[in-house]
Amino acid sequence: MSDSADHLRPLAWKLRSIVGEDNVLEGEPMSGHTTFKIGGPADLYVIPEDPEEVRDVVAACGEAGEPYFVLGRGSDLLVSDDGYRGVIIAIADGLVNVSVDDEVMTCQAGVSLREASEMACELGLTGLEFACGIPGSVGGACFMNAGAYDGCMADVLASVRALMPDGSICDIDADDLQMGYRTSRVRTEGLVVLSASFKLREGDPEAIREKMDDLTQRRESKQPLELPSAGSTFKRPEGHFAGKLISDAGLQGYRVGGAEVSTKHAGFVVNVDNATAADVHAVIEHVQDEVERQFGVRLEPEVRFLP
Structure with a gap:
């Protein structure tokens, strides 16, 4: 732990008593925990393994007066180059159990949407096909009502x-x-x-697989999945499509630095060469300013910034 984070030592001891010695990391680089592959070190990175541990970790942070952030799979997150001053609570590393009761599938918050949709397919349950290519966790998907291809949580x-x-x-x-x-x-x-519990329906596993394969092919053909990003960078503005506005503004x-408006899909800012968070911020702000100047529409980021 850095000298500047020395005041967190009593909290670190408390957190280790809750989740175990191996599940509290100091100075953990956040670049390894976001799909952007960007982010400096977190003072404390804590991995709870059941809901009660999550509750106790949050309570301990509150009692210590220290900030905390609940992390899923980091798929919509841009973490500062300076990292995070406080406690990252890493849900996706520990809460990954799944149970099924007839047509209801219950997933802990850390389960990835891809894993949930694959499991539903194997069980012959339809309804989660739209989520097969969304890179986030179940918890994060509920947080933002994640959706794709005319389906959402x-x-x-x-x-x-x-x-x-x-x-x-x-x-x-x-x-x-x-x-x-x-x-939400x-x-x-x-x-x-x-x-989260999902109410699904019985379906034909082959038809479910066929739909998932089709959506995957469509996503791979249109989106720059070969490069680190946080997915769609901007929310869809009312009456417009963000990608079209950005493309029409000549910004592809x-x-x-290492951050670029994708030449494959204008709605994505991608990490093409060891981009920093500052690089990404600069690209986002320029895109916002140019689109507003040319079309009078201020794009709102879908990406969350930490801090």
């Missing part, structure tokens, strides 16, 4: 089990989650998803 989510701001653990029906475009109560009220290939 709100279509199949039955309920979530969440850690509430008061420290209690509650089951919440999907109808009560206020899910909208890239948002999870996001607006600071809930921590521990698990615009580059700062």
Whole structure:
């Protein structure tokens, strides 16, 4: 731990008593935990392995007055080059159990959407095909109501089990989650998803696989999946498509340092050559300014910035 983080030593000891010695890392580079492959070191990187440990870790951070961030698979995240001053709670490294009861599949928050959709396919359950190419975790997907190809979490989510701001653990029906475009109560009220239950339907495994293969092929043909990114960089502005606005503004290939507006899909900022977070920020801000100047539309990032 750096000298500047010495004040965290008592909290580090407390966290080790909760999750075990091996599950508390000091100075962990966040570049290894985001799909952008960017980010400096976190003061403490903590891996809880069950919901009760998540609750106790959050409580310990609160008692110590230290900031914390709940991390899924880092697929929509740009972490500062300076890293994170506080505690990263790494859900995707520990909460990965799945259970099935008839047509309801329950996944802990760290399960990847790809794994969830693959498992549903193997079980002959339809409904999660749209998620087969989304690189995030179940918890993160509930946070932002992730979606693709005319499907989204709100279509199949039955309920979530969440850690509430008061420290209690509650089951919440999907109808009560206020899910909208890239948002939900999870996001607006600071809930921590521990698990999610999906209401699926019986289907033909071959037909499900065929649909997933088709969506995968469409995604691979149109998106720059061969390069690190955080997926779609900007939210869809009302009445427009972000990628088309960026392309029409002549910004494909615009580059700062190692970050570039993808030449394959203008809606993606990609890490082409050891980009820094500062490089990505500069590209995003230039795109926002140019699109607004040319078309009067201010693009809103879908990527989250930490800090």
